[in-house]
Amino acid sequence: MQIHNLGFPRIGAKRELKFCLERYWRGESSQETLLAECRNIRKTNWQTQLDEGIEYLPVGDFAHYDHVLNTSLLLGIVPERFRHSSDDNELDLEFRIARGQAPSGCQCAASDMTKWFNTNYHYIVPELSAGLDIKVNASRLLAQIAEAQQFSDKVKPVLLGPVSYLYLSVAKDVEKLSLLPQLLKGYQQILTQLAHAGVSWLQIDEPVLGLELSQEWQQAFTTSYQQLDKGAVKLLLTTYFASIDHHLKLIKTLPVDGIHLDTVAEQTDVMNVIDTLPDSWVISLGVINGRNVWKTDLVSVYQTLLPLYRHLGERLWLAPSCSLLHSPVDLAQEQKLDAEFSSWLAFARQKCSELALLKSALINENSDAITLYSAPAIARRVSERIHNQTVQQRIGLLKPEDFHRKQAFSERKAIQQRELNLPLLPTTTIGSFPQTGKIREIRAKWRRGEISDQQYQEYIRGEIADVISKQEAIGLDVLVHGEVERNDMVEYFGELLEGVVFTQFAWVQSYGSRCVKPPIIFGDISRKQAMTLEWINYAQSLTDKPVKAMLTGPVTILAWSFVRDDLPRQQVAEQIALAIGDEVAELVANGTQIIQIDEPAIREGMPVKQSLWQEYLDWATAAFRLSAATAPSATQIHSHMCYSEFNDILEAIIALDADVLTVETSRSNMALLDAFEQQAYPNDLGPGVYDIHSPNVPDVDWMVNLLDKALDYVPAQRLWVNPDCGLKTRGWQETKAALENMVLAAKALRAKL
Ligand code: GLN
Numbered sequence: 231m232q233i234h235n236l237g238f239p240r241i242g243a244k245r246e247l248k249f250c251l252e253r254y255w256r257g258e259s260s261q262e263t264l265l266a267e268c269r270n271i272r273k274t275n276w277q278t279q280l281d282e283g284i285e286y287l288p289v290g291d292f293a294h295y296d297h298v299l300n301t302s303l304l305l306g307i308v309p310e311r312f313r314h315s316s317d318d319n320e321l322d323l324e325f326r327i328a329r330g331q332a333p334s335g336c337q338c339a340a341s342d343m344t345k346w347f348n349t350n351y352h353y354i355v356p357e358l359s360a361g362l363d364i365k366v367n368a369s370r371l372l373a374q375i376a377e378a379q380q381f382s383d384k385v386k387p388v389l390l391g392p393v394s395y396l397y398l399s400v401a402k403d404v405e406k407l408s409l410l411p412q413l414l415k416g417y418q419q420i421l422t423q424l425a426h427a428g429v430s431w432l433q434i435d436e437p438v439l440g441l442e443l444s445q446e447w448q449q450a451f452t453t454s455y456q457q458l459d460k461g462a463v464k465l466l467l468t469t470y471f472a473s474i475d476h477h478l479k480l481i482k483t484l485p486v487d488g489i490h491l492d493t494v495a496e497q498t499d500v501m502n503v504i505d506t507l508p509d510s511w512v513i514s515l516g517v518i519n520g521r522n523v524w525k526t527d528l529v530s531v532y533q534t535l536l537p538l539y540r541h542l543g544e545r546l547w548l549a550p551s552c553s554l555l556h557s558p559v560d561l562a563q564e565q566k567l568d569a570e571f572s573s574w575l576a577f578a579r580q581k582c583s584e585l586a587l588l589k590s591a592l593i594n595e596n597s598d599a600i601t602l603y604s605a606p607a608i609a610r611r612v613s614e615r616i617h618n619q620t621v622q623q624r625i626g627l628l629k630p631e632d633f634h635r636k637q638a639f640s641e642r643k644a645i646q647q648r649e650l651n652l653p654l655l656p657t658t659t660i661g662s663f664p665q666t667g668k669i670r671e672i673r674a675k676w677r678r679g680e681i682s683d684q685q686y687q688e689y690i691r692g693e694i695a696d697v698i699s700k701q702e703a704i705g706l707d708v709l710v711h712g713e714v715e716r717n718d719m720v721e722y723f724g725e726l727l728e729g730v731v732f733t734q735f736a737w738v739q740s741y742g743s744r745c746v747k748p749p750i751i752f753g754d755i756s757r758k759q760a761m762t763l764e765w766i767n768y769a770q771s772l773t774d775k776p777v778k779a780m781l782t783g784p785v786t787i788l789a790w791s792f793v794r795d796d797l798p799r800q801q802v803a804e805q806i807a808l809a810i811g812d813e814v815a816e817l818v819a820n821g822t823q824i825i826q827i828d829e830p831a832i833r834e835g836m837p838v839k840q841s842l843w844q845e846y847l848d849w850a851t852a853a854f855r856l857s858a859a860t861a862p863s864a865t866q867i868h869s870h871m872c873y874s875e876f877n878d879i880l881e882a883i884i885a886l887d888a889d890v891l892t893v894e895t896s897r898s899n900m901a902l903l904d905a906f907e908q909q910a911y912p913n914d915l916g917p918g919v920y921d922i923h924s925p926n927v928p929d930v931d932w933m934v935n936l937l938d939k940a941l942d943y944v945p946a947q948r949l950w951v952n953p954d955c956g957l958k959t960r961g962w963q964e965t966k967a968a969l970e971n972m973v974l975a976a977k978a979l980r981a982k983l
């Protein structure tokens with residue numbers, strides 16, 4: 231039995247990758263230095279995995295920026311606009327594709343970046359076009375294989391497979407699948423070179439097998455794998471994030487040598503898989519969750535595995551469910567968690583050692599060591615720390631009507647209009663205003679205890695007063711307090727909620743050098759105290775215009791956290807929703823008339839398989855409604871989402887039943903509104919009229935034009951005027967100018983109506 235890993239976090243235990251990349255980008259270090267630092271990260275990773283007992287070391291899992299971009303470069307697939315640069319600096323080419331600029335070479339629009347399946351990792355979308363020009367350059371991968379071979383003679387390169395690569399790319403003016411023959415020529419060259427290099431096993435990742443695939447895409451699998459001549463290289467067809475039970479008929483015909491299954495993402499019938507697939511295949515079982523932070527109860531895994539091991543013997547391999555890219559690096563670094571809490575956790579390094587423990591238990595048929603190891607994981611489930619009677623009672627008492635506002639939108643709208651008396655085409659913003667270096671510094675000082683609570687409060691109040699007066703001067707109709715007290719929209723609430731813990735170093739890569747440190751939801755969630763009331767009250771005391779309170783929604787808090795695994799996600803979402811709902815109620819009791827509950831992450835929480843979307847969307851939208859339902863009809867509930875594709879989840883967006891929904895649309899020229907050709911959006915809508923991702927100040931005509939377009943889909947009585955998203959990353963100068971123009975655009979249009 232072999233134990234192997236699908237990939238190790240590439241950011242380094244202390245985020246070394248982030249820091250060395252950013253130094254290089256700022257021109258503070260040389261390319262040689264960066265490459266040496268990256269080599270060190272790889273070496274440390276291999277050594278760590280070896281130390282913890284991993285046998286087949288992954289190689290090719292490292293990336294300066296992203297592994298999908300690595301695959302493009304390996305194949306020599308470079309978008310047209312990057313090809314004509316005069317220098318041949320490969321590394322800078324990589325960074326220009328990823329971020330539009332690099333120390334050398336011209337600036338160019340970066341390639342798009344999008345979410346890697348249902349994770350919070352983003353990959354660089356390959357851009358393909360007709361006449362796909364492939365120029366394989368495997369030197370980097372081969373060099374890394376040689377590096378890894380210095381650590382072990384068992385190394386297993388990782389390569390994103392041709393079908394998934396094609397599926398995840400965008401193709402301009404050409405049917406994607408028509409490019410497959412060309413692409414396969416490239417993959418063939420890679421395979422041949424790997425065979426020459428003496429590679430025995432290749433991990434070929436085909437995560438799209440977790441999706442439902444059309445006939446054409448299924449055929450692409452058959453074509454690809456039948457055509458590729460793998461020589462002496464054995465292929466481990468690797469899947470993750472979903473079960474592949476629905477594609478077994480297809481998979482069993484593919485000439486590969488083994489398969490890796492994610493056994494934790496979805497229920498999967500492993501015995502059936504084993505029975506169906508050829509009995510020469512290696513069966514690699516992903517039994518350790520690669521996407522959470524919890525110590526595994528190895529005893530129960532052992533019990534499931536033992537009969538399988540007896541049946542499969544050497545054919546059984548063990549691995550994490552997916553690449554450990556999605557786990558934090560090393561628990562040993564955490565200094566501030568108490569001993570009991572730490573004993574519940576396992577990060578990437580610890581997950582590797584769990585595999586070694588399992589293997590030794592299985593081959594010796596002795597579970598003593600894993601019993602000892604797993605005791606805390608079992609103790610966690612019954613720990614008093616994770617259970618809160620009151621919360622559980624509230625969940626138990628929930629009735630269907632708790633998930634709905636009392637009156638229908640049309641009735642609420644009439645009441646709100648009387649209360650708020652807003653003009654036609656009301657103007658507002660999405661919540662945050664520019665966060666200056668000063669603000670971040672003060673927040674950091676306060677956290678370190680260098681300034682007192684009172685000094686901090688005074689400072690925040692000063693900022694709020696400033697934001698309010700600026701908004702009044704600009705002439706906005708619905709104001710916000712500016713979110714100056716928040717570092718991050720999930721962290722802020724996470725820190726104030728019971729049942730959530732923050733680590734010091736549990737970073738995971740989000741994209742490139744950007745890492746996130748998701749909070750850990752470990753227990754029943756409740757609200758200790760009011761979370762936003764003080765700031766909102768203060769902001770409202772300064773103006774006669776309505777101030778819109780800002781909350782983060784339950785689905786987003788869930789999606790951007792590590793979540794306990796002893797409760798269904800739906801129930802955790804309900805608990806968060808109750809806590810947010812308590813805040814809504816308290817805000818209302820204190821006179822707040824408008825409350826925004828942001829849900830930017832509803833879409834990314836969707837399961838990989840489309841057939842599972844509906845079930846998810848049902849509970850996700852219900853959780854949102856639960857958080858909003860404490861609001862009486864007179865309170866206007868806003869929500870915000872910052873992505874523009876929601877054609878396929880339109881029903882769910884409507885099901886949120888927010889009084890006002892603001893969405894990103896300016897970048898797509900209101901294209902998103904096409905969705906409403908099919909079905910009109912019934913409530914108020916604020917399609918963003920300018921892109922906050924750029925410092926450019928949009929002119930009035932441009933916005934009038936966009937609003938005009940929006941009026942084709944949304945009647946003036948239900949149309950709002952706002953930017954695409956929060957203004958946190960912008961400077962004040964452009965923000966002020968852009969918002970002034972936005973107010974002028976609204977006025978110009980009102981005059982025409
Ligand atoms: N209210 C948040 C802000 O303005 C929304 C952020 C988001 O959509 N991701 O910053």
Ligand code: ZN
Nearest residue numbers: 871872955956
């Ligand atoms: Zn947004």
